[in-house]
Amino acid sequence: MKIKNICCIGAGYVGGPTMAVIAQKCPAIKVTVVDINEQRIAAWNDEDLSKLPVYEPGLDEIVAQARGKNLFFSTQVDEAIAAADMIFISVNTPTKTYGKGKGMAADLKYIELCARQIARVATSDKIVVEKSTLPVRTASAIKSILDNTGNGSSVKFQILSNPEFLAEGTAVSDLLNPDRVLIGGDNTTDAGKEAIEALVSVYGQWVPQERILTTNVWSSELSKLTANAFLAQRVSSINAMSELCEKTEADVNEVARAIGMDSRIGAKFLKASVGFGGSCFQKDILNLVYIAKTYGLNEVADYWEQVILMNDHQKRRFAHNIISTLFNTVSGKKIAFLGWAFKKDTNDTRESAAIYVADELLNEQAQIAVYDPKVQTQQMYTDLDYLNTRPSAANQAGLTVHQNPYEACKDAHAIAILTEWDEFKTYDWQKIYDQMQKPAFIFDGRGILNLEELEKIGFVCYQIGSSAKQL
Ligand code: UDX
Ligand code: ADP
Numbered sequence: 001m002k003i004k005n006i007c008c009i010g011a012g013y014v015g016g017p018t019m020a021v022i023a024q025k026c027p028a029i030k031v032t033v034v035d036i037n038e039q040r041i042a043a044w045n046d047e048d049l050s051k052l053p054v055y056e057p058g059l060d061e062i063v064a065q066a067r068g069k070n071l072f073f074s075t076q077v078d079e080a081i082a083a084a085d086m087i088f089i090s091v092n093t094p095t096k097t098y099g100k101g102k103g104m105a106a107d108l109k110y111i112e113l114c115a116r117q118i119a120r121v122a123t124s125d126k127i128v129v130e131k132s133t134l135p136v137r138t139a140s141a142i143k144s145i146l147d148n149t150g151n152g153s154s155v156k157f158q159i160l161s162n163p164e165f166l167a168e169g170t171a172v173s174d175l176l177n178p179d180r181v182l183i184g185g186d187n188t189t190d191a192g193k194e195a196i197e198a199l200v201s202v203y204g205q206w207v208p209q210e211r212i213l214t215t216n217v218w219s220s221e222l223s224k225l226t227a228n229a230f231l232a233q234r235v236s237s238i239n240a241m242s243e244l245c246e247k248t249e250a251d252v253n254e255v256a257r258a259i260g261m262d263s264r265i266g267a268k269f270l271k272a273s274v275g276f277g278g279s280c281f282q283k284d285i286l287n288l289v290y291i292a293k294t295y296g297l298n299e300v301a302d303y304w305e306q307v308i309l310m311n312d313h314q315k316r317r318f319a320h321n322i323i324s325t326l327f328n329t330v331s332g333k334k335i336a337f338l339g340w341a342f343k344k345d346t347n348d349t350r351e352s353a354a355i356y357v358a359d360e361l362l363n364e365q366a367q368i369a370v371y372d373p374k375v376q377t378q379q380m381y382t383d384l385d386y387l388n389t390r391p392s393a394a395n396q397a398g399l400t401v402h403q404n405p406y407e408a409c410k411d412a413h414a415i416a417i418l419t420e421w422d423e424f425k426t427y428d429w430q431k432i433y434d435q436m437q438k439p440a441f442i443f444d445g446r447g448i449l450n451l452e453e454l455e456k457i458g459f460v461c462y463q464i465g466s467s468a469k470q471l
Contacts, residue, residue: 015090163224169345184220242465252465274445277342339419
């Protein structure tokens with residue numbers, strides 16, 4: 001079966017870039033990305049490519065090449081579903097904020113709504129692809145909804161799981177050159193095998209065959225949660241060591257280098273930090289913990305939960321270190337934040353460590369001045385308000401946003417590096433120092449600055465995981 005028409009429901013950080021790359025690499029396939037959010041679709045259609053709703057290096061060029069040819073962004077969800085032979089579900093699956101599983105389980109209401117909408121609208125056979133990260137066995141719920149609602153048994157559905165492994169900030173290169181593509185499907189029936197092959201041949205247009213893995217649906221669903229849990233665990237493991245390094249004159253960068261050269265451990269994902277953020281790690285581990293508990297596997301649940309507890313500790317520890325270093329009071333003191341995004345090269349702030357560090361400091365009545373090259377001002381206030389710690393007006397009063405890093409740092413008592421944006425390394429640090437209160441402190445939560453140079457200028461420096469740079 002040759003796919004000619006793809007619909008993707010959800011034009012977010014996953015759906016948008018993934019479909020742009022599929023469209024660019026498969027010119028014979030018409031790709032329509034739909035979303036109920038009109039503003040988002042308008043932004044994807046904006047002539048001015050700097051206004052795309054997702055910032056990813058290289059994405060604007062790909063959108064420019066494919067948009068209007070075989071890549072379309074639309075709010076006409078029903079029409080796109082009806083016309084497609086393959087439908088990707090790429091909507092958000094946030095942690096539940098109510099009811100059973102509150103604070104842990106994935107909220108599947110958006111997924112279910114999509115399944116019901118597909119069932120209602122479809123008049124021809126469809127391959128439905130789970131792109132969103134989902135709890136293991138969700139496909140059976142989707143299949144049940146598809147088979148039991150809508151136009152009856154005349155329309156046949158095949159469900160595939162095709163988790164997305166792209167990381168934000170490197171989405172385009174991850175999509176163009178993935179380590180692997182994972183496709184889970186029903187490999188016990190001819191129709192299931194045919195659906196798997198159809199999706200294999202889409203990716204096969206640019207991904208080498210040996211990197212396209214096919215498994216059963218449940219393995220594929222669980223592999224995505226497992227991959228994110230392992231990655232987050234590495235960050236929490238090195239962060240745990242960072243605290244020990246600070247007490248023992250070891251240096252976490254040296255330790256990471258030493259262990260990373262062991263090919264069994266590997267060098268990647270060993271950068272100590274103020275804590276991992278992003279929409280996936282915390283949500284997926286909580287989800288994993290919830291699933292384990294549901295099966296009564298309490299030891300498994302506790303084991304993975306510790307990764308989150310360590311991460312929460314790391315964020316809090318960073319904030320408390322700032323407070324204690326600034327003579328145990330930050331009340332009324334200006335503290336500049338360089339970076340608000342959860343990592344560099346993205347405008348995404350979901351679960352960013354910066355939000356939690358800001359929250360702790362605002363509790364102590366600090367005045368926070370933020371500069372981030374890509375995050376919009378309103379987003380920062382939305383992030384803080386979402387925590388529901390204090391009234392919105394108090395967040396407005398306690399935090400100011402600057403378009404210029406030198407302005408953000410002027411008259412500050414301390415600077416905290418929360419995101420590893422490359423441009424921070426190129427600043428005129430002497431100029432920044434001259435305009436700050438003295439003693440001028442830097443708290444490098446990302447390990448990106450050359451502290452020897454900064455110390456020569458006169459800064460008092462702290463770097464995560466480095467006892468040599470302890471205050
Ligand atoms: C992650 C997975 O990498 C990706 O495969 C999956 O599809 C989605 O979740 P993402 O959250 O976009 O991607 O970014 P990632 O690069 O994994 O970083 C997550 C967080 O961990 C960031 O806050 C990052 O700063 C932090 N991190 C990462 C560290 O603190 N140290 C590291 O060594 C690596
Ligand atoms: P992700 O990071 O997983 O891509 P996002 O939140 O960035 O998540 O994107 C998910 C998108 O899915 C949002 O733009 C949201 O409006 C859209 N969405 C959610 N439910 C539906 C639905 N039933 N139909 C169409 N779009 C939907």
